[in-house]
Structures are given as structure tokens and as C-alpha cells.
Amino acid sequence: MIVVMRSDATEADINAIQERLAEYHLKGHLSSGEERTIIGVVGASIPPTLREELEFFTGVAQTVRVSSPYKLVSREFHPQDTVVEICGNKIGGNHPCIVIAGPCSVESEEQIMATAHAVREAGATMLRGGAFKPRSSPYAFRGLGEHGLQLLAKAREETGLPIVTEVMTPTDVEMVAYYADILQIGARNMQNYQLLEEVGRTNKAVLLKRGLSGTIEEWLLSAEYIIAQGNPNVILCERGIRTFETATRNTMDLNAVALVKRRSHLPVIADPSHATGKWYLVPPLSLASLAAGADGIIIEVHPDPDRARSDGGQSLNFENFAALMPRLRAIAGVLDRGIASEGCTGCGCHRSQGTRDA
Amino acid sequence: MIVVMRSDATEADINAIQERLAEYHLKGHLSSGEERTIIGVVGASIPPTLREELEFFTGVAQTVRVSSPYKLVSREFHPQDTVVEICGNKIGGNHPCIVIAGPCSVESEEQIMATAHAVREAGATMLRGGAFKPRSSPYAFRGLGEHGLQLLAKAREETGLPIVTEVMTPTDVEMVAYYADILQIGARNMQNYQLLEEVGRTNKAVLLKRGLSGTIEEWLLSAEYIIAQGNPNVILCERGIRTFETATRNTMDLNAVALVKRRSHLPVIADPSHATGKWYLVPPLSLASLAAGADGIIIEVHPDPDRARSDGGQSLNFENFAALMPRLRAIAGVLDRGIASEGCTGCGCHRSQGTRDA
Amino acid sequence: MIVVMRSDATEADINAIQERLAEYHLKGHLSSGEERTIIGVVGASIPPTLREELEFFTGVAQTVRVSSPYKLVSREFHPQDTVVEICGNKIGGNHPCIVIAGPCSVESEEQIMATAHAVREAGATMLRGGAFKPRSSPYAFRGLGEHGLQLLAKAREETGLPIVTEVMTPTDVEMVAYYADILQIGARNMQNYQLLEEVGRTNKAVLLKRGLSGTIEEWLLSAEYIIAQGNPNVILCERGIRTFETATRNTMDLNAVALVKRRSHLPVIADPSHATGKWYLVPPLSLASLAAGADGIIIEVHPDPDRARSDGGQSLNFENFAALMPRLRAIAGVLDRGIASEGCTGCGCHRSQGTRDA
């Protein structure tokens, strides 16, 4: 921590800082110039609120944090890439990129089965589909609930594709974890701390979406919440942030993908469907995501986007998805990574799973 | 809903729209000009996803929503002001403005009692204090939990001040509602829909803070979630939004206060402590909030802000709070409202409450 | 400046920093802790790019600026309020608040004369009106040019109201300064540096609007540009910033008004017309502006807002303006300031001015 004094700060002001530091057994190192003095305070034991407190002492111009507020997710303290393994597919490091595809919502058995087979055939790595949907309006369709999860499990059984699906509230974590391979935390829940801790207590991988107004630092701190509970298998997902621009649904922040790969050891994927909100922007931004260094993408695919019960406008149909895959492979090839398209490689996840009480 | 066709749309494109509308027993009214055709579709039974769907039909330039997505909170359908009554204090309409004051977190009995007495003496209407604190870092202080609620109840018993406190997760609603007079939904939870529905099933008033990146429309939709469960006693609270400006913690949006008073019948208060993040900006922005039409303010007061366990930098000490109150009264006087400073007027809330199992 | 080293920085990394500092005859003070070392560098002679340069040295985690980048506008170095005097009216300090009123654009002699008389009668301090209008579309009305300025001068002659009008390009400064009492720099030109320097070379007061995405620091730096040319008479004007919220034209940032009054000695006024974009929000936000500490407001008034050639939707008609004035006086009274409503007190500005060649 650094305390920058005002140019008119007195010796008494500086002494008051030193006395407050001494209460915590800390000591400030003074650097004095013509214009002002700065006080450096180093040590692992600085309490988190002390900096904010000193900010408002007399004679203080500003205080500056020096340590990063996260540790477990930081590449500075953990230089090697975290590699998350799902049914034999490795995510992160220099492993092949993954493509997670499927509908926004699971709507019916017919819909999810058709989609699972279509994306499997085109070469997707995993299947996505929402059974619990957060919707801004209380009057919108909110998903099929546990029945949707059962349909996803059935689709996995038939196709071998591991399943990614969202969990919205702590009391649902156990149920969703029973069916899913990756638990998705949606953008609106990036700072739902009870939920983060609950998924941190499972042994399932977690896909943590960035919040609409989540800074990169806050996003990493939310990952820290999960890992601090003992679950290291966190995959970050950039899905667009809210800005002044309204011509697209959100503003995709690919700077964040590249920066987080540098600041953290966690895998990072991108979601061009939510980040753009328009199906015709999904292909170029999917290619751009891989080129920017993402470890994969997650995109929405629907048999008949015009009749989807949610997010139809940003979903690819089967034909457009099939046309995109070779282009993704070409980009991933140039980057020496390729696309992982094995589906489950034998971990047993595609067993018949039945319902929870079965 | 309005469908705007591209200038190169064909008759077949327009027919395709009409056929899709007919599936829902709707009919489009055509207006054709030199440059393009627009199709008006009116009717209460338009399904919510139809507009988004049509947006991507061939020949369509854009679609426009006509109806507001909320009904219960809209002044258009409910012109009279909602007045929420807490222990005899009326909030909203042209009733006197309220001042809710107290620490960010309940830290100890001594701290909360001292604060309750000080703000009561200076003329506050209610007491605030957090027992459950959402914090970006997993390593920060997160409140005393139920013990904090008991201390708040004790402070109410001694001073007669009704209590406002945050609830963060659905499973805590019953417990928090046992102690509190107003349930606060924090900014990070504005779109935690399970939580909104859970407080909507209680009979306690709800203080709904606007999210950091919540639009006014989304904020009202979140209120709609609560009211749709049967609880009409929602008080909105503007607490600053996230923008590019970093010199203040957030950007206080007083436009929103004035606009929401016009668009909705719900009471609206303002939180200059979080909206500014700096104690010395709290007094001017408190005055500005009332002048903009807020039905009250909620501000942080602490016996020793320099040693607060959270948000010290934005808390007023007792002296500064006492100095602010007469200025608030003067502004509220000019607006013909005054400040409500009765505390509980005899509803019995300040009975000895004990713990839940008592 | 402070250089924060990474936890894995080597002694060689630190020496490289010291050597680079030595090239500028600077010396770093080291503070070493368990986790990392920080290097404090103090001195008025630090070149502005050095910090950015060191940021990218090996072993550096981040660098932090300590000195504020502006001097002339800073209250730290110039504690007394700047008071700008226009035709005998004093702006800033604790002098009465000013109300500048008038149409967005000067449209005709009849329009500007009627408005000047109406706002004078209701108690306005000065007259605004645009002769040169920046418009996003090349097809929109862009003002009457010099003829508009002559009409403003005529209105001043008749009413004694000093004139505020915008200048958009360096080559027009001389012409506009010939007619106007205050030169307005519009939001889009906050960082048009040639224009800032040109008005800095005149002896007219300058009203500097904040840019749509201008930070408070950048805004003050733009004021510094003007003052650095020798013209100290700068009045800042908050007019709303661009955020994600689209329900209002802009987001009025009254935090900025209060903060700038603390950081700088310059007068600050507010523009609720542009900040809200809706005439019915102008009255509450005008009151809020004064309550937040603004030294005045500038608002749009038009004889027939429905037929205005620009910004009609945010203009008050005469009746609404006349109804607002007593409410402004009441708020300003509570703040012990009042409203300045003398118009020109005899500086001779309301002489017949004729055209420039006369």
C-alpha cells in the first residue's frame, strides 16, 4: 500500500499515519520530494480495509493498493496453466480449443436431441442447454427445470457430448451437479457469493461468466471465491459487457480474454452469441475469439431459431453452425491448437443416468 | 409491436410476416411509403418472443416494442402513488421525506447502540445496518449474521427506530424478515430472481436497490417480480451506477429518481453514500437527492468511520450527520414535505423480540 | 511516481529501474516487504512519459502517478475560489447563483427577442442561444451563423442580459468574441485543443462543457489548456455523460459538480436540459444542481418548444420557466446564496454594437 500525502500535509499528519500503522505493527517508508511525501507500506499482513481508512486521514491525497487482491487465481503466484479435464477433454494450456454448442433453453426432447446430434456431427466438443433461465421479465419463459436436466442427460447418453448447464441458486446446486458435467454461473450471478461458494464445494468444473458490469478484477475475485472453497476447476467465460453502444446486445471484450490469459492461469472461453446478440455476427466473432487466444467458445445453436423460446435472434441454425466449424478449425490450426471434438472419451459420463432418486 | 421493412423488402417478405402473425391470430396493419413499409401489430396477446423472432426474418430492418414490458409498477396503469407504511411512517406520495441512517455493517453492540441513539437524536426516521455483507473479495469481513440482526432488533427496542437490513439469499429471507422492518435487496442482487420472488412472498416492505449496470427498465422489471408475488410494498433505491468515471465510486443518477417518479407509482429513495463513495460528497448529494424529488435518503453513519470494518470512507461521523439534518429539513421544507422523524409511532415493532426460537 | 515490482522481480530488475531514473537525475526510494518491493520517486522534474515507460520494464507490476497532472486549476495549489465577473455579476465563491436561459438555437429575431424579454422578466441572469450548432447529422439545421450573433447582441441591447454562445472552430473565435460575453466550448469540443488555446488567448470568459465521455481529470486538464494561455476566467459546466442508460439523453453527474468544487477553485454550473433531454425533468434536476453546490444553471427556454428547430423536447416554455424561478430562489435561499438577477449592471455591454466592420 502507498499513501500519497498532499503538498500541504504537515509533519503531524504524517505522524498520525505512522501511529495508525503501528497499531497494526506496520511501518511506513517515507520518500520526500520538493512537492510532496509518499509513504510506502509493505507486508502481507495489511488488513484489507486499512487502505480505505487512511484515504480519509488529514493531509492524505490518495492511497494506492500494491498487492493484487486475489492470490489463488493469479499467474504471478501460480505460473503454470490450469488445465481442466472433462470426460477426457483437456481445456486450457495449449490443448485443442473446445466448442460448446446447443440451444439457449432446453425446450423439448425432440429439440435437444436433434441439436445434440447435429452439433456432434459438425464436430462440437460439448453440449450446452439451459434448464433454469434467468429472465429480466417475470412473464418470460424460464426453462423446464429438472425435466430439462434429464433431457440433457439423455442427449449426453446418446451422443457422448458432455453437458454444460446453468445453476441459479444455492439450493439447486446439488440437483444440477447430479446431471451436469460443467456448472455454469450466469452473468447476473457473477457476484452471487453464496452460489459461488456452493459450487466451490462440489467437484464439478465451473464455467464462470463475466457480469455485465464486472471488471476483470472483480471477475477474478469471483473465481477466487470458488477456488477458496477447494474447487480449482474454474473456466472463465467472456460474454460481453454493457456499454453505451446499443447497436449490439453487449460489447464483446476480447481485450479481456487476452489480458486474463496473462494475469491468471485459468482457462478462458468466449460466448459470441450473448456478446453480440445477432446470429450473423456470431461467425466472425467466434473466429476472432480463438485468434485472441480463447481456449474455446460457447455458442447457441437451435433447430429453428425463428421459433426458439428464448434468444432466437442470436442462435445459429444447423446449417450455419456446420459451415462455421471448418473455419474455426482453420483458425485453430494456424494457432497450432486445433479443435477438440472427441466428446466423452470414456469416463463413463454417458451412462444411463436416470433421475436422482432412481 | 412494429415491424420496419427494409427498402428492398419484397411482397413475399411481407406475406411471410403476415403468415407468421396469423399463427398467433394477429394481423399486421401496413403503412407503405416511398422508401419502405412498416407493419403495426397491436394486441395484448403478442407473445414476448415474437418481436425478437421477426427481427431476423428476411426483409426486416428492425422491430420495435410498443407496450412497456411491465404493468404492475407502471404509472400508466396505476396513476396513484403507492404509499408504503412502516410503523406509522408513510413513505411516498407527498408525505414527509425519510432519512435512514446507520453503519454499513453491524460490528458490535456498542457500535450499533451508539449509532442508533445518535441518529435518533439528530432526527433520523429509521436505522440501517448490515448483518450479511456482499463483498467482492472472499477475504473481506462479511458481517455478524443472525447475531447482527439481534443487535439491530435490540437497537430498535431501545430507540423505536424501524430497521432496514439486507438479505442476500432466498434461504435467509425468513430469518431476516423475522427481525427487520424493511428487507433490503442489494445492488448485486437486483436480478437474483429467486431472491426477488422469495421476498415477494413475505409481507415485509422491500427496499430494492438498482444494480450497478441496471437500466431503469430492468430495475422496474425487478420490482415487477416482487409485486407479481403479491407484495406491493416496494421502495426503489438509486445508489449510483457504474460508468467510465473513476474519480467517484459510482455515478449517482438523479435523472433516474425524477424519471422513475414519473413512470412508476412506487416510492423512490437515494443512497448518496454508495453513489459517491466519499463522505465529504454525501451532504451535497443528500440535499440534491431530495431536491430531485426523492422520497428519502439512506446514508451511512458510524461512530468512528476511520475504524469501520467496511465502507469507512463513505460514512459520516455523528457530528457531520447532526450538522446535515437541519440542512435536509430546510430543503424538504422548501419542497413542502419536511422530514419524518417520529420513529415507530406505536405499531409494536419495538417490543422485545428475542431470538427466533424464543 | 511509484513503481511497484512483481513478487518475482530480481535485484537486476530493480537496478535497471534505478539506472533509468539516474538518466533523469532522479533516485528511487526502496521499500521492501515480504512479498514485493516498491520504489518511490519524487520530484517536480519527472518527465510525463517516464511513468508509462517504466510500466513495461521487466519485473514491474504497475506504476502509479502521484502528482496531479494539472496545476493551474487545482485547489491544492490555489485554495481561493476563482470568481468570474461578467457585466458586474460575480460567478463562483459564495456569490449568488446564476441562471442562464434561452433557446438552443437562435432561429429568428422574433424568437430571440421574445425569449430574452420573457426570461429577463422571470429573473434570469443571462441569455443563451446558439448561432453555430454542432449536429451529428450533416442534414440537420446548423444555426444562423454571424446573423444569429447579431440578433443576440440586439437582444442584449434591449434587455441588458449578457450573452453566452458557442464557438466551434478556432477561426471563428475572433468573430464570436466580438459579440459574446461568455464563449461556450461545447461537449464535443472539450478536447479540441487548438480551439481551447484560441479562446485562452482572448479576454472573454469561457464556459467549458464536459465531454460526453470526459473524465473529471480530462475536463480539468482541458481547463488547464485555456488558463495556460493566460485566460483565467473559466467556468466549468456539467451537462451529462454518456452511460449505458438510454431512458434519458445523458446521465447527469452531480457527483462531479460537488467533487470539482473541492478539487478546483473554478466556478461550476450545470446544464439540466442536455443532461436529461426531457423538459419535464429539467425542473427537478435544476433544483438538485443548486442543492449539490453548482454556482448556477444553464437551461433551454423556447417560445414554442414544439416547433423549435433543435432540442425542442428538452426546452421549457415561458410559463414553465417562470414557474421554476421562484423554486430555484427558494433552494438558493436555503443555501444562503440567492439568484443573481441583475443582468448587466452597467459595464456598457448593452451598447448598440452593430456588425464587426461598423
Next chain:
Amino acid sequence: MIVVMRSDATEADINAIQERLAEYHLKGHLSSGEERTIIGVVGASIPPTLREELEFFTGVAQTVRVSSPYKLVSREFHPQDTVVEICGNKIGGNHPCIVIAGPCSVESEEQIMATAHAVREAGATMLRGGAFKPRSSPYAFRGLGEHGLQLLAKAREETGLPIVTEVMTPTDVEMVAYYADILQIGARNMQNYQLLEEVGRTNKAVLLKRGLSGTIEEWLLSAEYIIAQGNPNVILCERGIRTFETATRNTMDLNAVALVKRRSHLPVIADPSHATGKWYLVPPLSLASLAAGADGIIIEVHPDPDRARSDGGQSLNFENFAALMPRLRAIAGVLDRGIASEGCTGCGCHRSQGTRDA
């Protein structure tokens, strides 16, 4: 234009709208539903302010614009790609992508010559370099002026690389156009309309950067300003927008690149140096820009970034630039475009040019 009436609008309210429309010889088509009526108004002759005016009529809920505000830049009215030709290099369409490289500022003959040769050798298409630099602080280095332009011309003469350089004020356009091949309009000047019109009257290509808070629509309207003066050779440049995220200098908006390619026929390039602000993010975001569909990139390269007089932190050194080029070629190859690296193909621009009076 569409006028949406409130649910409580009366027949008189609707008639008042119709009467106002009739003044402009327009007629509204009514669509009435259970809840409300909407009025469609079509016709090319709707005056631009009429919509805003009607928004505030009694009984009106909102008005909606139907026509796009720009014509000349719109792909709807001009489906074929505009291809800008510079010294034989074609930009736009499916022509090879361009790479413009060079220092932020021209600092000395040695610096610009070394850079020109280095980027030429690595395969750049054109040379960038600033002679006039907009800087937030009046105390920062602002470029060498005309001498810088002469050095650029000399570098072109030696290497054959066409030159891109910024012009900041209308009175400098003639001078800059004398030396440059492409006139750059910087982000801060996106809405400096006099400047846009002045470059619109030249026959030089214009590189129009998007403003920090410029919407896509405003950006296209600014291009419309230039083209409306008779100069069709506009190249758009995305360079990052200002958002709440502060971990990178700006937020690169690649959604905008892909969307503008669809909405407009103009070429679009991207500037990852300014969009990220960190040299180590430039390579991944350069690759991502091409993958998203950009027609080229413009990046900063400096012989010794640590000692650059501006923007050193975001500049590549020669080695990093040379390492990036083959990767760009690989991505462009996958997209079937390649990189244009001919430099001038014989238009004579690399003649000895001398000074203007020569």
C-alpha cells in the same frame, strides 16, 4: 416514423397529431389495438425534428425513427463495397488486408527512417506517424509539426510506403494533404464537423477513427459528413471505446467491425495499439481484428518503445513486429485474403516532394 400513443390517449390527442402532420403534407396510418393506438408515418420528406417534436405531444408514449439517418454510407442504398485505392493498393472488398505500421509520433529523422525500413522489410503496407498530436495535458509533447510531415515524405521517398498521418484542425488540412496519402481524423475529432467537411473537400483518402464514446450510428454519420462534401474515400477505424473497464486503456469493440461491414459499404480497419494500450496485447488483438473481418490494422512500432515520447507502452519494437507479420499472414490466408505488402506500386507518390513552397 412511428408515433406510439399512451393507453389513455384521447381521440383529440390523435387528431392533434394528424393536424400537425398535415402541416407537412404527411398523413398518419392508424393501427388500433385493445391497449393502444400506433400511428405510422412514412415518406422521404419527414423533417428531421418532427419526430422529436411529436414525442412531447399530449397522449404520446414514444416516437420511433424508422429510416436510418444516414444514406450515403449505408449498404442498404449502396450494396457494393467501396474500395479505396492508395498508390495501387486496394482497401476493402475482398482485397488483401493492409497493415499500417509506424511510431505514434515522428520524433527525429533517424527514428522515422529506421522504423520505415524495418516495417517495410517485415512486410507492412503503409507507414503511420504523427506530426500533430492531440494530448490531454497541455504540458505533453505535441509533435514536430510540418517538419514531421517532411520527414514522413522523405521516408516514403526511400521506402515507397504510403503515409498515414493525423490532421487536427481545418486550417492545417491543406498542409497535411500536401504530404500525406491518407488523412487521419483522430478519435477526439470524430465530431469536429468543420474538420470533417474540410477533409471532405480534398481528394485524399480519409481514415476516420471512432470516438471514445461514439456510437456506431454517430460514427457512420460522421463519415456521411465527409462523403456529403464529395469525397467518397473514407476508411473507418475502430480504436477502442471508453467503458467502465480500466485494466486496459480502452475496450476494443470488434462487434463494431463486423456490424459496420454489414451496415455500410466502407472499408473498416482496426487499431489494436490504442484499443488495448499494452504492447503485449497487440499481437492477439491484431489477429482477432482480421478474423473479425477487418480490412486491415494500424499498429504502433517504435525502434525503442521504452524511450518513445508518446504511447511507448503500446508500441511494438522491430523484433516483435517482425514476429507478428507471419502470423497475420497465416490468419489472412485462412480468410482467403492475404496481406497487401507492395507499398506504392508506381503512382509516383514516392517522388522527392520537397517543402510546400518549393
